[in-house]
């Protein structure tokens with residue numbers, strides 16, 4: 001991405017570093033590069049007061065590179081900082097700094113952003129880690145491996161094993177990041193009811209720990225947080241399709257903790273200036289959902305049974321309805337939310353707005369997998385919510401993304417096919 005004219009005056013090793021940068025990182029042009037450019041232009045125009053913010057912006061650039069071992073970025077930025085500091089800290093010498101600044105700016109989208117993903121070894125979190133690394137961002141994961149697996153992570157991710165409710169630890173792993181995707185939770189209604197206090201620590205104290213750390217984790221201002229809420233906050237509200245304005249009536253400790261997390265996120269913005277977006281996931285499905293867990297979602301269980309040719313047992317008559325959303329769509333919404341998480345604390349449904357009965361689901365799973373599994377009916381589950389359907393229009397309007405994947409395509413991908 002750097003061309004000869006911008007880098008001709010640079011030492012060869014810096015030119016090489018810039019060339020490696022452009023090859024490695026293609027997608028993002030973060031705000032810190034814009035800050036370097038803005039302050040630089042002010043300086044060049046004779047505004048001496050721009051010197052300090054310019055140095056800070058460069059320092060920030062260098063710090064980000066250094067923290068994550070991105071030697072290419074940090075090398076160039078450190079040289080720039082050293083050059084300017086040596087010349088005259090209060091009034092950087094444009095003649096000396098010019099070529100380096102031009103070279104940095106010429107790298108265009110070359111600078112890496114860094115994100116923390118809590119719960120990144122889990123089902124949804126590992127897909128977020130995949131998407132971030134694929135576009136060239138650096139990723140840190142905090143996960144206690146209670147349900148997640150190390151093997152779910154792509155290469156190059158920095159994994160810290162620990163508890164998201166450990167405030168000191170969260171402060172350390174969040175230091176200097178550009179944003180936090182907070183997905184760690186005990187993602188099970190049943191477990192929440194069995195271990196009320198234990199799951200509360202992960203599901204609500206964990207969220208407060210993340211929001212609290214986000215206040216001070218980077219020099220340029222609070223870290224934006226995009227976090228997983230859940231359709232469970234609606235409980236037995238049957239005003240279908242559910243909009244974000246529907247009254248929350250959680251029926252479980254899990255739903256109550258997710259609602260509590262939303263309330264704390266609102267406090268996080270009002271009192272502490274932490275920007276956030278909460279996403280109320282409906283029934284998410286896709287590859288890597290663990291079918292062996294006693295708490296796993298119905299699609300993971302059905303696809304596993306169908307693949308083995310074993311009978312698929314439905315609780316009750318199968319007329320219960322759900323809004324199933326494919327994990328790839330969920331990731332697109334998470335990333336779009338982060339891009340827009342600069343101010344406020346908002347919440348959005350993450351759903352398709354399409355209704356599927358459990359009986360239809362069982363049949364579709366069987367068809368898509370080419371299975372001969374028999375469909376059977378067992379006794380209904382007492383605590384089951386009968387109908388669930390979300391309205392996705394607010395997320396589409398605000399984030400510009402909708403969950404498009406058809407159930408049959410998503411199921412094919414879940415089963416390892418091309419969709």
Ligand SMILES: NC(=O)c1ccc[n+]([C@@H]2O[C@H](COP(=O)([O-])OP(=O)(O)OC[C@H]3O[C@@H](n4cnc5c(N)ncnc54)[C@H](O)[C@@H]3O)[C@@H](O)[C@H]2O)c1
Pocket residue numbers: 118119120121122123124125142143144145146147148149162163164165182183184185186187188201202206228229230231280281282283284285297
């Ligand atoms: N899958 C769904 O349909 C669905 C629906 C609504 C909301 N959610 C929410 O989405 C998020 C991700 O869910 P998932 O389906 O990927 O579940 P998952 O169990 O696969 O992932 C959760 C991850 O968090 C980790 N974790 C749990 N407690 C932790 C703790 N105290 N400290 C650090 N890490 C911890 C687990 O090891 C796991 O890797 C959760 O917040 C969940 O409540 C999921």
